Amino acid sequence: MRWTENTHKNSGCPILAASLFLPLGWDSTNSPHVLGSLILTSIVSSLKRLTPLLASILLLALTIPAFAQAPPATANRFVVVLDAAHGGDDSGGTLKDPSGVANPEKAITVALSVRLRSLLAARGISVVTTRESDSAVDDDRRAEIANHAKAQACLSLHATQSGSGIHIFASSLPPAQPASIVPWKTAQAAWVTRSLALAGDLNSALLHAGMTVTLGRTALSSIDSMSCPAVAIEIAPEIPSGHSEPVSPSDSGYQTRVAQALAAAILEWRSNASRTEVANP
Ligand SMILES: [Zn+2]
Numbered sequence: 001m002r003w004t005e006n007t008h009k010n011s012g013c014p015i016l017a018a019s020l021f022l023p024l025g026w027d028s029t030n031s032p033h034v035l036g037s038l039i040l041t042s043i044v045s046s047l048k049r050l051t052p053l054l055a056s057i058l059l060l061a062l063t064i065p066a067f068a069q070a071p072p073a074t075a076n077r078f079v080v081v082l083d084a085a086h087g088g089d090d091s092g093g094t095l096k097d098p099s100g101v102a103n104p105e106k107a108i109t110v111a112l113s114v115r116l117r118s119l120l121a122a123r124g125i126s127v128v129t130t131r132e133s134d135s136a137v138d139d140d141r142r143a144e145i146a147n148h149a150k151a152q153a154c155l156s157l158h159a160t161q162s163g164s165g166i167h168i169f170a171s172s173l174p175p176a177q178p179a180s181i182v183p184w185k186t187a188q189a190a191w192v193t194r195s196l197a198l199a200g201d202l203n204s205a206l207l208h209a210g211m212t213v214t215l216g217r218t219a220l221s222s223i224d225s226m227s228c229p230a231v232a233i234e235i236a237p238e239i240p241s242g243h244s245e246p247v248s249p250s251d252s253g254y255q256t257r258v259a260q261a262l263a264a265a266i267l268e269w270r271s272n273a274s275r276t277e278v279a280n281p
């Protein structure tokens with residue numbers, strides 16, 4: 001991963017599939033609120049044949065349980081955005097595995113995104129992705145997707161041949177108070193404190209999994225425009241204990257271990273309700 005703004009240049013603005021904006025597993029046609037409304041409409045037609053007073057009493061009694069079955073408020077939904085960096089003409093860096101095969105960073109990031117998405121979905125967490133194929137997505141579009149999702153966490157995934165272990169970066173913007181009008185380029189400022197807390201949970205889970213972690217802060221145009229807890233995670237080669245040769249980020253076993261640790265961190269993050277409230281950053 002290169003951290004200058006030139007690296008994360010716009011590489012086109014593809015039209016993303018509408019399904020990317022829908023949290024997995026959400027089907028509004030089956031929601032209890034919709035079903036309750038349909039049943040209530042049917043009952044109201046029947047009540048029209050009764051006396052007005054009796055109809056009002058019965059309608060009131062039936063309405064209370066119908067609303068009690070309404071789905072939780074939007075603020076209670078927990079959504080994670082997975083942002084596979086690069087894509088399309090923007091290949092990112094090039095990583096060579098031990099056999100000498102060169103892998104573009106863009107392929108590694110989307111592979112890790114898919115692994116992590118599966119782990120999170122299996123734990124009942126809604127996931128929105130910025131891309132799931134080799135498509136170009138510019139930085140503003142990535143931020144738009146994250147902000148539209150009102151996510152409680154956004155992980156921007158990168159890979160590099162440089163260094164070792166896992167590098168976690170939060171925005172270098174100074175923390176700012178929430179404001180009614182938020183500048184697009186510095187929207188993250190109001191969320192930096194929470195992003196640092198998210199980085200802390202990720203750091204703990206990765207260390208617990210026996211990995212080397214480096215924490216840092218940097219300017220990254222897509223994350224700096226995000227109005228949610230957001231961090232960039234960069235995977236570098238690791239040297240497992242008892243081994244002398246490093247394992248490349250393109251290694252499927254390495255990716256799985258990283259994804260499992262990240263999923264554990266997200267579960268820990270979700271468990272702290274005070275951090276995941278969306279309305280007031
Ligand atoms: Zn990168």
